[in-house]
Amino acid sequence: MFEHFDNLRVRxxxxxxxxxxxxxxxxALFNWLLARRHGGxxxxxxxxxxxxxxxxxxxxxxxxxxxxLGLNWDEGPDVGGPHEPYFxxxxxxxxxxxxxxxIESGNAYFDTLTPPPAPGQKPAPQVGIDRRAYDAESRNxxxxxxxxxxxxxxxFPLRIKCPQGTVSFQDAVRGEVAVNLDxxxxxxxxxxNGGPVYNFTVVVDDADMAINLVLRGEDHISNTPKQLxxxxxxxxxxxxxxxxxxxxxxxKKRLSKRHGATDILEYKTQGYLRDVMINFLALIGWNxxxxxxxxxRDELVSAFSIGGLGASSGVYNQSKLDNFxxxxxxxxxxxxxxxxxxxxxxxxxxxxREKYLEVVELLxxxxxxxxxxxxxxxxxxxxxxxxxKMVKKFLTDNPNREELFPIILENVEEAxxxxxxxLEARFRLVSKLKKVGLGKLLQPVRVAVxxxxxxxxxxxxxxxxxxxxxxxxxxxxxxx
RNA sequence: GGCCCUAUCGUCUAGAGGUCUAGGACGCAGCCCUCUCAAGGCUGAAACACGGGUUCGAUUCCCGUUAGGGCUACCA
Numbered sequence: 001m002f003e004h005f006d007n008l009r010v011r012x013x014x015x016x017x018x019x020x021x022x023x024x025x026x027x028a029l030f031n032w033l034l035a036r037r038h039g040g041x042x043x044x045x046x047x048x049x050x051x052x053x054x055x056x057x058x059x060x061x062x063x064x065x066x067x068x069l070g071l072n073w074d075e076g077p078d079v080g081g082p083h084e085p086y087f088x089x090x091x092x093x094x095x096x097x098x099x100x101x102x103i104e105s106g107n108a109y110f111d112t113l114t115p116p117p118a119p120g121q122k123p124a125p126q127v128g129i130d131r132r133a134y135d136a137e138s139r140n141x142x143x144x145x146x147x148x149x150x151x152x153x154x155x156f157p158l159r160i161k162c163p164q165g166t167v168s169f170q171d172a173v174r175g176e177v178a179v180n181l182d183x184x185x186x187x188x189x190x191x192x193n194g195g196p197v198y199n200f201t202v203v204v205d206d207a208d209m210a211i212n213l214v215l216r217g218e219d220h221i222s223n224t225p226k227q228l229x230x231x232x233x234x235x236x237x238x239x240x241x242x243x244x245x246x247x248x249x250x251x252k253k254r255l256s257k258r259h260g261a262t263d264i265l266e267y268k269t270q271g272y273l274r275d276v277m278i279n280f281l282a283l284i285g286w287n288x289x290x291x292x293x294x295x296x297r298d299e300l301v302s303a304f305s306i307g308g309l310g311a312s313s314g315v316y317n318q319s320k321l322d323n324f325x326x327x328x329x330x331x332x333x334x335x336x337x338x339x340x341x342x343x344x345x346x347x348x349x350x351x352x353r354e355k356y357l358e359v360v361e362l363l364x365x366x367x368x369x370x371x372x373x374x375x376x377x378x379x380x381x382x383x384x385x386x387x388x389k390m391v392k393k394f395l396t397d398n399p400n401r402e403e404l405f406p407i408i409l410e411n412v413e414e415a416x417x418x419x420x421x422x423l424e425a426r427f428r429l430v431s432k433l434k435k436v437g438l439g440k441l442l443q444p445v446r447v448a449v450x451x452x453x454x455x456x457x458x459x460x461x462x463x464x465x466x467x468x469x470x471x472x473x474x475x476x477x478x479x480x
Numbered sequence: 481g482g483c484c485c486u487a488u489c490g491u492c493u494a495g496a497g498g499u500c501u502a503g504g505a506c507g508c509a510g511c512c513c514u515c516u517c518a519a520g521g522c523u524g525a526a527a528c529a530c531g532g533g534u535u536c537g538a539u540u541c542c543c544g545u546u547a548g549g550g551c552u553a554c555c556a
Contacts, residue, residue, distance in 0.1 A: 015556045050555055116554080157554050174485070183483050183552085191554040198556045222484055222551035245486075245549085252548060280492095283505095287493060291504050310493080313549065317491050320506045330519075365519040427515085442515040454517035 008040025009211050012066075012073075013202070015047040016058035019263040020065035022316070023217065023247045023255060026281040030244060031215050032071040033282065033304040043209055044076030048089045049201055065264040069274050070297070075209075083209040088201050095196040098204045098234060099158060099189060103150055106143045107233040108189065110156040113138070116192060139186070158190035160233055167225045167232075172215075172242035173309045179225040187226055199223055203230040206239055215242040215306075218313070242306055245285050245313035255316055271344050271370025276325045284314040294327050326368050334361050344370040349381045358464050362456040380464060384451025384473065394447040395477040400440065405478035407434070408445060412474060418467040420459035427459070448477045 012028040014020065020028075035042035044066070048054035063077060075081025085091060102108035138146075139161060149156065162185055168178035189200035196204075202223075206214060221243045231238040249259035256262065267277055275297050283293060287310075288303040295303065329337060338360045342350045350356045359380045367373055378385060395401070411426045431438045442458045449470055455461055462470045 013556095017556070047556060053555070111554090114554085159554095171485095177484075179484070188554050193554080195554080197554070202556090217550090218485065219550055220556095223556095225484090243485080248549075250491080254549080283492065285492090289494090291494080293492090293505055312486050314493090315491060317506070320492065323506055326519085363518095366517070424515095431515095438515045440515090446516060452516095456517085458515055 005034075005038040005040060005213070008035060008038045008213060009043060009209070010035050010040060010213050010215060011043040011045055011206070011209065011211050012071075013045045013047050013205075013216075014062050015050065015053075016055060016062060017050065017053040018058055019265065020062045021255065021262040022264055022267075022281060024062075025065060025069060025264045025277070026247060026284060027215070027217055027244065028066060028071050029069065029278060029281050030286070030304075030309075032073075033301060034213070034215065034306065035074070036301045037304045041074040042071070043081070043083075043211065044073035044086065045205060045209070046077060046087045046089075047198070047201065048087055049196055049198065051089065051195075054089070061263070061265065068265065068268050069278060088196075088205065091201075091205065092196070094208060095190075095201060095204055096194075099196075099200075100147070100150060102160065102189070102233060103146045103158070104143055105233070106161070108158050108160050109138050109141060109146050110149050110154055111138065111159050111186075111188070112156050114157065153194065155192050157188045157192050159186040159188050160230060162186050162229055163232075167228045169224060169228060169238070169241055171221070171224075172213075172240060172306050173244065173311050174221075177221065177224070181225070181229065184226050184229055189230070199226045200230060203227045203234070203236070207231070207234070207236045211239050213240045213242065215244065218243045218245050242309065244309055245311060247284055248313050248315050250315060250317075252315060259316060269371070271341075271373070272321070272325055273328055273340065276321070276328045279328070280321045280324050284316070285310050294324060294331075322368050329367050330365060334364060337364065337367070341367070341370050341373055345374055345377075346381075349374070349377065355380070355464070362460055362464065366456065379450045379455075384449065386451040387447070387453070390447045390451075390453050391477070394444045394453070398444055400436075401444075401478075402480060404436065404441065404444070405480060408441060409471075409474055409478050412445075412462070412467075412471060415467070418463060418470075420457070420463045423459040423462055444478070445474065449473045 010031040012024075012031050014024055014028075032042050034040065046059055046062075048059070059077070066073070073079065075083065076086045080086075099108065150158075162181055164181055166178055166180050167184070168176055171177050187197075187199060189197055191197060205211075224241055224243075228238055247255050249255045251259075264277070268274070278297060278300065279295055282295075282300050282304075286304070286308050288295070289305075289308055292299070292303070332340075334357060338350075338357055341360070342356075349359075359377050363373070363376055366376060398404075407430055411430060412423070415422050415426055427438060427441055430436070431441060443453065445462075446455055446458055447453060449455075449465065450461065
């Protein structure tokens with residue numbers, strides 16, 4: 001029943017009270033994947049009814065994050081659409097229209113009994129209150145009187161009249177969820193100041209925007225019954241629901257800054273590929289039904305199905321992300337890699353296209369995050385940043401320096417042509433004749449030329465560096 | 481506290497009553513390759529939370545316990 005969709009309309013509805021974290025990004029991704037898979041529409045709606053906590057910057061950050069991931073929306077901010085506006089803060093009249101409907105049908109009433117909350121205090125819990133008092137005071141007041149209050153702009157919270165019994169729904173990932181309506185209660189839909197409340201705005205907007213499948217975080221599962229009551233009172237057909245598990249940190253607690261980067265844009269600046277992020281995120285709580293793990297965006301779209309969603313929460317795994325990044329980098333051609341990586345490098349590094357490509361080729365298997373690429377290749381484009389400990393160990397304090405360094409220098413000097421093949425042949429011969437391991441010969445070279453103990457193959461590195469630079473760096477430490 | 485959700489290797493997961501001596505991936509360990517670091521190849525350690533049922537038979541179904549998570553606002 002959840003596998004086939006006509007005119008699928010899904011949405012991502014973040015509230016701009018902070019950056020787009022990876023949990024939200026994943027929810028957005030699932031919705032996007034679903035829309036693309038079934039030829040439906042992906043709608044973006046900004047839930048900024050909390051005027052105190054919502055900010056413009058947050059909106060910008062969320063849009064930027066979504067753009068970076070390539071999760072383009074068919075309707076929403078910037079692109080518009082037939083159900084504008086897509087910001088809840090600009091839909092107040094719509095909410096009031098629906099509120100009026102509820103009052104007229106006798107399904108909502110002003111709560112004249114509950115005192116205003118003390119400033120800065122949470123209002124007292126209203127579930128399980130003594131209904132009888134409300135029944136006498138205003139719950140059973142005639143709709144006309146309530147409408148009058150509404151017109152006057154009464155300073156009372158507007159509550160729905162929750163019926164008794166149970167509500168249930170078929171969750172696409174969990175099956176049936178049933179709740180006793182006594183646990184829902186007469187929830188507030190309009191605040192004392194007339195502002196609409198979340199559980200009311202989602203219902204109104206999802207209905208108004210013709211959303212027919214709501215896929216969201218598990219933290220909303222308890223809100224669903226409340227929303228269902230409102231759908232019923234409004235005589236509206238509710239959408240289907242799918243609640244995906246949350247992403248947890250390594251301590252199984254809700255993901256937070258303590259677990260590393262959680263702003264999706266942080267991954268961009270660290271140099272993760274957007275397709276890696278998408279691949280990684282999709283696999284937390286979903287699988288294609290076979291053993292595939294590393295998947296392209298297109299593969300993800302065609303493999304995605306709501307049936308592949310799991311119900312148990314997943315823990316964020318940084319080393320898996322890094323592994324995915326490495327694999328995606330390796331299967332990518334040098335051309336693509338070079339292009340995607342150049343924003344993370346100084347302009348001087350990429351100016352000489354040919355040399356840049358040679359360097360990238362050498363480092364192809366060693367690059368993970370692009371933010372680390374500069375360090376891996378810096379010595380090709382300028383003086384090495386020497387690791388003093390290694391300089392000491394392999395060069396200045398090398399016990400065999402007098403014996404080996406002249407030989408090393410001589411062979412580099414005389415290599416002609418100055419190619420990896422030529423250099424390798426010479427060094428292998430020396431190694432054999434002098435009965436010295438290649439490592440003994442090459443580690444000092446490596447430190448002198450690259451500044452540290454690890455690099456791509458030494459012969460290839462020397463070739464790309466060229467004879468002049470190689471010799472200059474070697475002589476600095478090896479000329480006795 | 482109340483209500484709701486979840487429960488397979490450390491982690492992501494496959495498994496939809498017998499195919500499970502439980503499969504894959506990351507990570508970890510060892511070996512191979514090797515001029516270092518990677519990459520690659522091979523091998524290994526590593527899990528069905530617990531207790532009751534149902535059944536000829538439960539990782540798979542039901543109940544409970546425990547654990548984790550969520551919600552419990554005139555926040556979203």
